[in-house]
Amino acid sequence: MSxxxxxxxxxxxxxxxxxxxxxxxxxxxxxxxxxVLALICAVIGDLTIGLAFRFNGAFFxxxxxxxxxxxxxxxxxxxxxxxxxxxxxxxxxxDSFGKVFFSQIALGASSLWPVPFALQWLSGRFADVAFLLPxxxxxxxxxxxxxxxxxxxxxxxxxFGQVKDRLPGYRRLTALPDEDDGEEETxxxxxxxxxxxxxxxx
Numbered sequence: 756m757s758x759x760x761x762x763x764x765x766x767x768x769x770x771x772x773x774x775x776x777x778x779x780x781x782x783x784x785x786x787x788x789x790x791v792l793a794l795i796c797a798v799i800g801d802l803t804i805g806l807a808f809r810f811n812g813a814f815f816x817x818x819x820x821x822x823x824x825x826x827x828x829x830x831x832x833x834x835x836x837x838x839x840x841x842x843x844x845x846x847x848x849x850d851s852f853g854k855v856f857f858s859q860i861a862l863g864a865s866s867l868w869p870v871p872f873a874l875q876w877l878s879g880r881f882a883d884v885a886f887l888l889p890x891x892x893x894x895x896x897x898x899x900x901x902x903x904x905x906x907x908x909x910x911x912x913x914x915f916g917q918v919k920d921r922l923p924g925y926r927r928l929t930a931l932p933d934e935d936d937g938e939e940e941t942x943x944x945x946x947x948x949x950x951x952x953x954x955x956x957x
Contacts, residue, residue, distance in 0.1 A: 767876075768876070771788065771791075771792060771876065772788075772880070774787055774788040774791040774792075775787070775788030775880075776788075785903075786903075786907075789900075789903050789904055789907050790907055790911065792873055792876075792877075792904070793873075793904060793907040793908040793910070793911040794911045794915065795869070795873075796869040796870055796873050796908055796911075797908065797911040797912045797915045798915060799869045800865075800866030800867060800868065800869055800870075800912075801866060801912075801915060801916075801919060803865050803866055803868065804862055804863075804865060804866050807862055807865060808862075815855075815858060818851060818854055818855050818858065819855055820939065820940060821851045822848060822851035822852055822854075822855050823940050823941065823942045824940055825844050825845075825847045825848035825851055826844075826848045826942055827940065827942065828840070828844040828848075829841050829844035829845040829848050830944075832844055870908065873904065873908075874900075874901060874904065877900040877901070877904060878900070881899070881900040882899070882900075884899070884900065885897040885898070885899060886898050886899070886902065886903065
């Protein structure tokens with residue numbers, strides 16, 4: 756580890772340990788520290804998604820509109836009993852759906868990147884600490900730091916999601932830039948284009 760990274764790690768370590776030693780009761784201090792660490796991970800992860808949308812929103816919007824456009828064309832071709840056009844448009848729509856779907860998966864995963872770093876830090880500090888379970892899980896009667904951190908992280912993600920839009924400046928920081936691309940096309944439903952039930956295959 757380089758000298759600069761070592762200094763950065765020591766500073767982060769000192770800042771995080773402060774919350775674990777905030778109160779005299781060791782268990783309460785541990786829970787406060789875990790909650791703060793989980794909140795930091797939740798905020799950084801949410802900022803990552805927000806900034807990704809902010810700087811790549813035009814691409815996400817373009818892909819989503821392409822999906823809607825081809826889906827609508829396939830439904831209109833279905834209405835017109837145009838089998839070849841329907842199959843061609845439906846294939847492109849399926850490809851667009853896959854692209855949009857995996858983009859959303861990647862964005863969701865990008866919010867989790869602080870968690871491994873937090874777990875690694877906890878390992879260095881609390882690897883030898885065990886917590887007795889009030890009710891044994893099979894043969895297991897003790898758990899480690901991950902058992903407390905992961906539920907706390909999920910809780911902090913939920914709580915932060917409820918309050919983040921009320922924080923001054925946060926919504927503006929992660930908001931998509933205003934772009935006037937004209938009226939957006941909305942996705943049609945089968946009932947919108949087929950007035951009569953289709954009784955035979957196209």
